[in-house]
Amino acid sequence: GQNIDQPTEMTATEGAIVQINCTYQTSGFNGLFWYQQHAGEAPTFLSYNVLDGLEEKGRFSSFLSRSKGYSYLLLKELQMKDSASYLCAVTNNDYKLSFGAGTTVTVRA
Amino acid sequence: IAGITQAPTSQILAAGRRMTLRCTQDMRHNAMYWYRQDLGLGLRLIHYSNTAGTTGKGEVPDGYSVSRANTDDFPLTLASAVPSQTSVYFCASSDEAGGYNEQFFGPGTRLTVL
Secondary structure (H helix, E strand, O other), rough: OOOEEEOOEEEEEEEOOOEEEEEEEEEEOOOOEEEEEEOOOEEEEEEOOOOOOEEEEOOEEEEEOOOOOOEEEEOOOOHHOOOEEEEEEEOOOOOEEOOOOOEEEEEEE | OOOOOOOOOOEEOOOOOOOOEEEEEEEOOOEEEEEEEEEEOEEEEEEEOOOOOOEEEOOOOOOOOOOOOOOOOOOEEEEEOOOOHOEEEEEEEEEOOOOOOOOOOOOOEEEEEE
């Protein structure tokens, strides 16, 4: 099974940087996803990492260390619209996604 | 239709009643999934289908059944609803069942069982 941990809540100021950490324990590993979910809406895909290192996509970057069972999502130049929940999800040998409980990020003016 | 749709948007149901949540996608994705989302627990997989004609059990399948008669539709049935099934239900699809495939989520169904 999976054990995926991420902080429950984070608060940051508009224009700042926030880093959301995710640690996982899994019997097999085939990649890690980050999804964004605004309140009352469906999750939407942000990033996928399967190899160690940093993947950058505009203001968002995702990092993976397979040996440490660790990932983070970095949100730069925060905007009010970035207020949302960020879901870390791991896929293992059976290719099913297991989600963490999510981190709610609040961006303040 | 564009993407993935779910119906109804919300429903209040008496305990013991039967209910089917509908999910349709027009992306010709092979794999489809049903999740429930509860506060503090995140998304949990109920059932999945890797391709039309096949289904499998996820993490929390008890009390739920699914069918996949064709590529587009993946209904979820609660045979006899119980209050613990109060949740937000999301249907999702992906091109293939492989681990690198992004999942696309429907808008969700908010179900309350009284």
